[in-house]
Amino acid sequence: MAGTVRGRGWVRSWGRDALGLGWEDARGPLQAGSETPSSKYCWTMSNTSQRISVTEQHMAERKIAVVGAGLIGLSTAVYISESIPKCSVTVISERFTPNTTSDVAAGMLIPHTYPGTPVHQQKQWFRETFDYLFEISNSSEASDAGIHLVSGWQIFKTIPDEELPFWSDVVLGFRSMTKEELKKFPQHKFGQAFTTLKCDCPSYLVWLEKRLKENGSQVYARRVEDLWELHNKYDIIVNCSGIGSRELMGDLEIYPVRGQVLKVHAPWVKHFIRDGDGLTYIYPGIHNVTLGGTRQKDNWSLSPDPSSSKDIFDRCCVLEPSLQRAQNVMVRVGLRPSRLAVRLQKEMLVHGGKKLPVVHNYGHGSGGFSVHRGTAKEAARLVGECIAALEGSSSKAKL
Numbered sequence: 532m533a534g535t536v537r538g539r540g541w542v543r544s545w546g547r548d549a550l551g552l553g554w555e556d557a558r559g560p561l562q563a564g565s566e567t568p569s570s571k572y573c574w575t576m577s578n579t580s581q582r583i584s585v586t587e588q589h590m591a592e593r594k595i596a597v598v599g600a601g602l603i604g605l606s607t608a609v610y611i612s613e614s615i616p617k618c619s620v621t622v623i624s625e626r627f628t629p630n631t632t633s634d635v636a637a638g639m640l641i642p643h644t645y646p647g648t649p650v651h652q653q654k655q656w657f658r659e660t661f662d663y664l665f666e667i668s669n670s671s672e673a674s675d676a677g678i679h680l681v682s683g684w685q686i687f688k689t690i691p692d693e694e695l696p697f698w699s700d701v702v703l704g705f706r707s708m709t710k711e712e713l714k715k716f717p718q719h720k721f722g723q724a725f726t727t728l729k730c731d732c733p734s735y736l737v738w739l740e741k742r743l744k745e746n747g748s749q750v751y752a753r754r755v756e757d758l759w760e761l762h763n764k765y766d767i768i769v770n771c772s773g774i775g776s777r778e779l780m781g782d783l784e785i786y787p788v789r790g791q792v793l794k795v796h797a798p799w800v801k802h803f804i805r806d807g808d809g810l811t812y813i814y815p816g817i818h819n820v821t822l823g824g825t826r827q828k829d830n831w832s833l834s835p836d837p838s839s840s841k842d843i844f845d846r847c848c849v850l851e852p853s854l855q856r857a858q859n860v861m862v863r864v865g866l867r868p869s870r871l872a873v874r875l876q877k878e879m880l881v882h883g884g885k886k887l888p889v890v891h892n893y894g895h896g897s898g899g900f901s902v903h904r905g906t907a908k909e910a911a912r913l914v915g916e917c918i919a920a921l922e923g924s925s926s927k928a929k930l
């Protein structure tokens with residue numbers, strides 16, 4: 532069975548591979564049982580990626596599979612394909628844009644704290660992500676990538692313990708709100724004004740997919756039940772399966788935090804507004820304004836809840852009364868892949884005397900957009916270490 536899905540510039544063809552599993556290919560269907568055309572792969576280096584230091588000479592071409600095609604999988608695959616020489620990158624995922632959690636997100640660059648990750652590390656990830664997207668926002672790619680600057684306010688009913696958050700010198704023009712500005716919010720006592728970046732989620736994911744295609748990477752649509760399925764075809768696995776890691780890796784430290792948002796047409800809203808309690812926010816984007824939200828721990832339901840929609844809308848109208856005239860209200864629900872700390876580490880799986888190096892990059896919770904480029908860079912560095920170890924063991928074997 533074969534067919535074609537979805538347009539938007541990159542048509543994926545699909546069919547079934549030698550394992551009897553559904554696959555998708557960026558350049559048209561492979562024949563069942565055919566070899567992955569890895570020798571055709573090439574790598575390029577953009578001025579925003581650093582090349583990972585892996586000795587190129589005499590290196591075997593390494594086959595890397597990235598599991599997951601949400602924001603984290605795509606951005607990690609792009610970073611690897613642009614920074615590691617002599618490797619082929621294949622993305623394998625059950626779902627693609629527009630059907631991932633990443634498509635539901637507001638896509639704002641305002642960090643959420645991971646209690647189990649050192650703050651200096653989170654700040655570095657945020658800075659790397661901010662600098663990368665700022666450069667895109669300042670280029671001709673900005674509209675294709677769906678990246679833009681947005682200014683606004685974070686407001687508080689009581690003065691927060693931390694008046695200067697750790698990320699205040701990364702965003703632009705951070706300052707306390709003036710008394711005049713606060714008059715707009717009579718229930719709030721304190722506020723922070725700043726300019727940050729926003730990703731238009733489906734556009735950014737489509738743009739990342741396009742980058743991968745240009746780098747010669749492959750994309751397959753299928754669910755992975757066990758990483759060992761990939762052992763014979765790939766040298767290194769990068770696990771970016773988000774909340775899917777609970778089942779795939781048996782990681783009980785990751786849990787869903789259900790989020791419901793409304794996407795509305797209100798083109799006159801230009802400023803973002805976020806209540807510091809993290810529950811209510813208004814984020815103007817390119818195509819619509821995202822109104823949020825809910826945070827429901829351990830709730831797996833992807834069905835929209837009408838009473839939550841009304842509550843979100845009412846809360847947002849209190850902060851921005853003009854939203855009462857908003858139109859085309861769409862409801863979206865996503866499960867934030869939450870964890871005390873992002874899992875960004877190497878693991879060597881061993882099974883029947885065989886080894887499979889895995890790099891994990893998942894558990895970004897409420898803040899994936901804010902740190903994705905930084906975590907992609909760190910995951911690529913760990914992949915570089917795995918390659919160096921494989922090179923070391925293959926040269927020892929030759930002696």
Ligand SMILES: Cc1cc2nc3c(=O)[nH]c(=O)nc-3n(C[C@H](O)[C@H](O)[C@H](O)COP(=O)(O)OP(=O)(O)OC[C@H]3O[C@@H](n4cnc5c(N)ncnc54)[C@H](O)[C@@H]3O)c2cc1C
Nearest residue numbers: 599601603625626633638639755773775790865899900901
């Ligand atoms: C309502 C809401 C608003 C948000 N707003 C923001 C925001 O403004 N700013 C911000 O920084 N963050 C925000 N987030 C958080 C952000 O969306 C997440 O941190 C981010 O999307 C996580 O990306 P991911 O790639 O890890 O997960 P996902 O997008 O869920 O991708 C996981 C991928 O893995 C695949 N997969 C899973 N299991 C398997 C398997 N067994 N086999 C094959 N494939 C598998 C899935 O199909 C999917 O493609 C928001 C989240 C929500 C829900």
Ligand SMILES: O=C([O-])CC(=O)C(=O)O
Nearest residue numbers: 637790809812824897898
């Ligand atoms: O909290 C926010 O501002 C938006 C967000 O990241 C979320 O809902 O997870």
